[in-house]
Amino acid sequence: MLFAAEQFHEHGGTMREFLLGNEAIARGAWEAGVKFVSGYPGTPSTEIIETLAMRFPETNPRWSANEKVAFEEGMGAAIGGLRVLVTMKHVGLNVAADAFMVFPYSGTNGGFVVISADDPGMHSSQNEQDNRYLARVGKVPVLEPSDAQECHDFMIAGLELSEQFKSPVMLRTTTRLAHHKGLVEVGERREVEKKEFVRDAKRFSVPIYRLIRRPEVEKTLNALTAYAETCSFNRMEHNDNKSIGVVTSGIAYQYVKEVMPNAGVLRLGMTFPLPANLLREFCSQYETVYVIEEGEPFIEEYMRNLEIANLKGKEIFGLIGEYSPGRLRSALALGDPPKPFTEQVNLIPRPPMMCVGCGHRTVFAALKQLKVTVSGDIGCYTMGALPPYEAEHTTFCMGASIGVAVGLEQAGHEDTVAIIGDSTFIHSGIPPLIDAVYNKSHLTLVILDNSATGMTGSQQNPASGKNLLGEETPKLNLEAFCRATGVGSVEVVDTWQRKEIVNTIRRAIAYKGPSVVIARGPCNQLPEIKKRHVIPFIVEEELCTKCDACFKVWCPAITRTEQNFPVIAANECTSCTVCAQVCPTDAIKLAEAFA
Amino acid sequence: MNTYSLMFAGVGGQGSLLIAEITSLAAVSAGYDTKQTEVHGVSQRGGSVETHVRFDQVAKVHSPIITPGEAFAVIGLEKLEALRFAHYVDPKNGTIFINDHELIPASVADAEKIYPHETVEYLKSMGLRVIVLPASKMARDLGDGRMANVVLLGALSTILPIPQDLWEKTIKLRIPAKYLEGNLKAYQAGKEMMS
Ligand SMILES: Cc1ncc(C[n+]2csc(CCOP(=O)(O)OP(=O)(O)O)c2C)c(N)n1
Ligand code: SF4
Ligand code: SF4
Secondary structure, eight states, X not given: OOOOOOEEEOGGGOEEEEEEHHHHHHHHHHHTTOOEEEEXXXXXXXXXXXXXXXXXXXXXXXXXXXXXXXXXXXXXXXXXXXXXXXXXXXXXXXXXXXXXXXXXXXXXXXXXXXXXXXXXXXXXXSOOOOTHHHHHHHTXXXXXXXXXXXXXXXXXXXXXXXXXXXXXXXXXXXXXXHTEEEEEEEOOOOXXXXXXXXXXXXXXXXXXXXXXXXXXXXXXXXXXXXXXXXXXXXXXXXXXXXXXXXXXXXXXXXXXXXXXXXXXXXXESEEESOOHHHHHXXXXXXXXXXXXXXSSOHHHHHHHHTXXXXXXXXXHHOSSSOOOHHHHHHHTTSOOOOOOOOSSSOXXXXXXXXXXXXXXXXXXXXXXXXXXXXXXXXXXXXXXXXXXXXXXXXXXXXXXXXXXXXXXXXXXXXXXXXXXXXXXXXXXXXXXXXXHHHTTOOOEEEEEEOSSBXXXXXXXXXXXXXXXXXXXXXXXXXXXXXXXXXXXXXXXXXXXXXXXXXXHHHHHHHSSSOEEEEEEOOOTTSHHHHXXXXXXXXXXXXXXXXXXXXGGGOOTTEEEOTTSOEEEOXXXXXXOOHHHHHOTTOOEEEHHHHO | OOEEXXXXXXXXTSOHHHHHHHHHHHHHHTTOEEEEEEEESSGGGSOEEEEEEEEESSSOOOOSSOOTTOBSEEEESSHHHHHHHGGGXXXXXXXXXXXXXXXXXXXXXXXXXXXXXXXXXXXXXXTOOEEEEXXXXXXXXXXXXXXXXXXXXXXXXXXXXXXXXXXXXXXXXXXXXXXXXXXXXXXXXXXXXXX
């Protein structure tokens, strides 16, 4: 959640703000004169662009259709001479990888920083992926801040580094870094003059001139490697006690300082390319060196290749999940912190749910009733795989629902229905839909069109009719679009009409040829929907027979009274009508009608 | 002890993040180095939310994450979430504040039956210092049950080394004018429960 920033003025005129790592990055980008920002929402990166839109619109921020588009727009703006920031979560870089891998071949003109927000522990991701490896493949330098102040400082320094070496720069954050708050000394915006763009095909038309460009990539990398040995991103904190040294990066540095206050520390703020001489020199001074890094053993493997022998790393700290001071203590045999209370008491889980009145519920109720195989996708509707619906049988990555359904059909599972959200459809569902039509699939696709990118906090997308800054913008006509691809049957249905949804999906399945059902109704977390005045539904107990039908709607606003009657939380009900539709005795009425 | 570690536990929508944020900002205004982090999946959808706040009167705070067993206070906005994070409390010097309130997870089968209604008694039997406050009821009596979080904040404020005027100043900064009067009363009521 974002709050307006609080400023604290100090002696000597410094100004400090209490900022999230992501807000500090946004602030740094603004101060550094960034004039173009693009990205696609994804936890834990989303607040960067949200902060820019709210506080620093002069950086010209936008949500792009997907990460590849965002990256390419950023490349264009940077070779065109602007300072640029592009943001995405770790898996977003997979989508943008084609552009990411080739950009170093031309190099940049204006400073270019791409945020890769990695998610150790998979708090809100489908995988754990350490993008320092992607950077190594692409030969892109990586900066890793260790606190909110450095998120701010490295953002600014990253742009300077990018311009100095004409190289794109990756700023790698992790969940804890992006989502913790700390005090940040901030400055003012400094306008940076636009760099001149010259039409230089020998540089910017990479495929044709690849043979000329290829050695340039190595030249830049060599220069960066030399720079890494002495740059101020890497810092030695020596200790007189030479028994234990630690090589660390990112947020793990903080845990090291807390748990091992007497260790010598080499904090690497630049983790690609790595400084071989610096590492050798540091390790030669300590008896044992621990390598403590969240994610994969990226630094550790490099050091092992240097044949540094006195190392301990992943074998004691582990590979999977987030690090913490407690985890370090256990690994170092400094004592195990207490475990959760689970004996004698029932520590039941509290999994996330779809919101009160979410329009996705009716679609899952229908899919469950139709007993079809469901090829799912990524969004709030991914929760349809959980009880009570359990009506989603495969989910992999954004856009996969359609291709997987086509494949399942080829394997004889013709009862498959693919479901995808509007944002995910635009992000990566379009080529597979075209493919399904082209290859004569009998695909049935349900598009859950809630005019929002719900899962990540209800951002605008091309189907919303509004952009990041809240301005009106052409609204993508999904039905016309699907028809244009050659889909024979396209039907639109109000997502809160239970019976109609079932019937429409049933017709779509029966249709010989590719068919699309668009289940439409806005996400309840959209600002304009949250603001609107609603009249809640209410249960008239005299008419209620306690048949429990309304509970099967699974709306969190419906609970029980002590007498076992259903009761609706008036301040939560969004008036979606679904519980009233299922009540056989019409006991659920609009509060107004009841009064 | 210089570092104060505080764990705020609740369900998305209960406002645990808001009182954690107010605590952090009050600590910052008092001149203490402060870090805060929140762990949640998709919070607006009724999952557990934990917020860690750490401040230090003298030294720098390194980790934003609290280690189980070191929290000076655990603030549970309802019983199950209090139980989930109770092991974070320092068993010797820490206090667990619990709102006497139960939110039954809607997405768990038979949740009502298996809900840990006996949380308070259990934690007390483990020898922990537990303070139960009827915060939701008090907030309802003051006009809006949603202010239970601020009642708990009032109680918490009495055991922290942050000057009283800074608490009120921070509440005024953070809470919209429309809700301010009620919340200041809720804060006061929580404080009085501890006197
Ligand atoms: C490549 C990639 N980028 C971003 C994300 C983060 N993310 C998860 S779901 C989602 C979009 C959800 O929007 P939509 O499909 O419209 O469904 P809704 O949540 O609104 O139901 C995003 C951006 C991701 N998982 N993968
Ligand atoms: S955020 Fe929107 S799409 Fe997601 S569960 Fe809530 S209402 Fe549904
Ligand atoms: S109308 Fe019924 S199902 Fe819809 S939000 Fe209100 S209580 Fe929930």
